[in-house]
Amino acid sequence: MTAAGKERRAPASEATKIHSKDVCVFYGQKQALFNVALDIPERQVTALIGPSGCGKSTYLRCLNRMNDVIEGCRVTGTIALDGENIYETKLDVVMLRARIGMVFQKPNPFPKSIYDNVAYGPRIHGMSQSKADLDEIVHGSLERAGLWNEVKDRLDSPGTGLSGGQQQRLCIARAIAVSPEVILMDEPCSALDPIATAKIEELIDELRENYTIIIVTHSMQQAARVSQKTAFFHLGNLVEWGETEQIFTSPRDERTQGYITGRFG
Ligand SMILES: Nc1ncnc2c1ncn2[C@@H]1O[C@H](COP(=O)(O)OP(=O)(O)OP(=O)(O)O)[C@@H](O)[C@H]1O
Known part of the structure; x- marks a missing residue:
């Protein structure tokens, strides 16, 4: 996606979709996150x-x-x-995960057909009344994941038979199929070649019109290309966050400066 393409989009909403404050995480005795406070804006890529x-x-x-x-x-x-509060004890975690979908580092399609990979979530959440409904959800999700044209003639073939990049787009279609509001992506391109990576990045840019996206990436170039907001973490602390352009051109903290200029990492 070109910078000009980005400019054509409507101005981004600044409404907060996810608010986090004082977040600490412990693995047993070891503390991994220290008082993280971060607001994730709606329909942007962070x-x-x-x-x-x-x-x-x-x-x-x-x-x-x-x-x-x-x-x-x-x-x-x-x-x-x-x-x-998503940590409310009465909260239904299955419903939460339908609202906040996730795409992992390694494409992980189910050992099922392309169709069934996408239909799986809508089926368990009772989202369709008929086969025609389900067909429409599957079609729409594959279309939005930019995969429909490549797979429309082989929906019954195994999802695991697709290329790595196609598998990752299938996983994105599977996440979209349950109509999430937020999509979490944990290094979604790290197992992909540059061409497949470019396709996923283009897709992320299109998806932000409808979804709030949070992406973990090791690639600063990727963060700069796809995101509007960037948060820099160091040793379990959120050091700074803000507009991607500002973080990359004039970071406030010397640790951020050190990381983006490649002094450590
Ligand atoms: N399941 C776990 N059990 C124990 N410690 C863990 C576990 N997962 C992560 N950690 C520790 O928590 C800290 C943060 O790990 P995390 O995987 O969140 O970092 P990260 O920034 O995503 O790293 P990477 O870029 O290498 O994936 C690390 O010290 C890690 O060893």
């Missing part, structure tokens, strides 16, 4: 960057309570989606 082990994935997993499934992991502080 990139989480920082050196290996700084806590980017840990923070990302807090947002749809994926840390709940890690034994010994404890999260404290506040995380609110549209003003509602």
